Amino acid sequence: MSKNKRSYKKLEAYSSLPSQNSKKIRSTPSIHAPTCDDSTCTGCDVSEIEIVFTTEDGQGEIELSPDKLLQLALEESSKESPQEHGNGVAKRLFDMALEKFDNLLEKEEKEMETKEETVKGKEIETRPKVVTKQTRYQYATCCVAFGIYLPSIEQIRKGIEIFKQIIVEDDCYYDAWIGLGRARISLAKVERETTQQSDSSEEEEEEKEEQESSIRTEQNSYNLAIDALDKGLSILRSKDEDKYMSESILVAKDLKEYALSINHSKFTNYTQKILNQAINYFQNCYELDSKKKLDQNNFAQGIWGGCLYYLAKLKTNQDGNDYERESKLLLNSAIEKLSKAYNDSLEKDRFTEILGQAYILKTTIESDEEQIMEAYDKGLECLKEAYEFFPDNENLREQLVTLGAFNSSDENEDLEEEEEEEEED
Structure with missing residues (x-):
């Protein structure tokens, strides 16, 4: 089988994969990987994808730096569904980035002069060579990102160890502190998703003990993550307020996603603790934000609002007027x-x-009938609009049917349209 070879033209900012490449139709598509667009390929369903970057005129090949490859890998991975992870272009870009980082680290080690000290009365001592912190920081970031993408606990742990080594050398390297904190959160999330056991009353006592031990380990990892994040953000706040706010928003986003992965009523208090921490980071930014930049950052407003919604949802399940x-x-x-x-x-x-969803939740806690109807109408309008954005969202579709947004004929018609589209494909 031939390799799935792709050629990409160079972009000035390397901000995304070039759009000039279009998928070509073949007479025997079943033997090709879904990401293959090489018209000369005779079969690549199980072979490795090869990516080549070319100049604008397509006449020459160019080499991208590992950090640019990482950027492209992250952008490409955001376009893939979870089912596609590990089999497409993003996986190959991550592999290329890691390989380039390995080569760069080796090169820097060779270029660095070995420092020698002559100590009176002793033999010459050779100090170990240390590669630049920035390169290792980028390498650790790549390992963690790749680990989240696959997912791979081993890759995330590898990144964590590199961050820890950097911090030992430089306690004020805030990027490494923040990277370590975010990596620990990702590790806790991935470990939970890969090892989570179903809650059963018939579990063996030994299994329950293992589960409790796993929970303690996870929560300890979370506490260490927050310690690292607080340390890094505290240093950053004194140096660059704008970057401090940007990093805080990303950290809050990570915390929100981690909280949502804890889908169990037994851990309600723990989930609330995580969401409160995320909200706290936003509030710290807001207090610092004299120019009200946060009010104008709609992405941040959306993440902040999401944290507040999920926290409100958890509290509606608790009894009491407070x-x-x-x-x-x-x-x-x-x-x-x-x-x-x-x-x-x-x-x-x-x-x-x-x-x-926030408007629909509002209908369950309001007592005024007019406000309930207003919230219901707005909620239904938003959910229908969201379904237009993402028509493959089956859970949303079922909710809309339950809410009466579709009648049976609408639903059948919708299904028929989908079947026709599948037949055409």
Whole structure:
């Protein structure tokens, strides 16, 4: 079988893979990988993808730096579905980036002069060579990103160890502290997703003990992550306020995603703790933000609103008037922030569904009938709009059927249209 070879023209900013490459139709598509667009390929369903970067005129090949390859890998991976992970272009780009980093690290080691000291009365001692922190930081970041993508616990742990080594050498290297914290959160999330056991009353006592031990380990990892993040963000805040805010937003996003991966009523308090921490990072930014840049950052508003919504949702399941009042306050604040993201054309598709869910949740905790109907109408409108963005979202579709957005004839017609599209494909 031949290799699936791709050729990409160089872009000035390397911001994305060139769009000039279009998939060519073959008479025997079944023996080709879905990502293959090489018209000369005679079969590549199990072979390795080869990617070649060329000049604008397509006449010469160019080499990209490992950090540029990592950037492309992240961009390409964001376009893939979870089912495609590990089999397409993104996987190959990650492999290329890691290989380039290995080569760069080896090159830097050779270029660095071995420092020698002559100590009176002793033999000459040779100090170990240390590669630049920046290169190792980028390498660790690549390992963690690749580990999240696959997912691979081993790759994430590898990145964590590199971050830890950098911090030992330079306690003020805030990028490494923040990288370590985010990596630990990712590790906790991936470990949970790969080892999570079903909760059964018939579990053996030994299995329960193992599960409890795993939970303690996970929560300890989370605490270490927050310690590292607080350390790194504290240093960064004193040096660069704008970057501090940008990093805080990304950290809060990681925490929100981690909280959502904990889908079990037994861990409600732990999940609330994580969401509160994410919200706390936003509040710290808001207090620092004299120019109100955070108010104008609709992506940040959407993430912040999402954290508030999920926290409100958890609190609605708790008894007591205090929880009810707090839920209303959280939910109203969530809707306000999510609406800002919803009204931004660049962020609309990302936050439309969660805004709709927030309105639907509002109907369950409001007592005023007029407010309930208003929230229901707005929620239904957002959810229908979200379904137009993502028609493959079966859970959303089922919810819309339950809410009466589709009648049986609409649903059947929708199914028929899908079947016709599949036949055409």
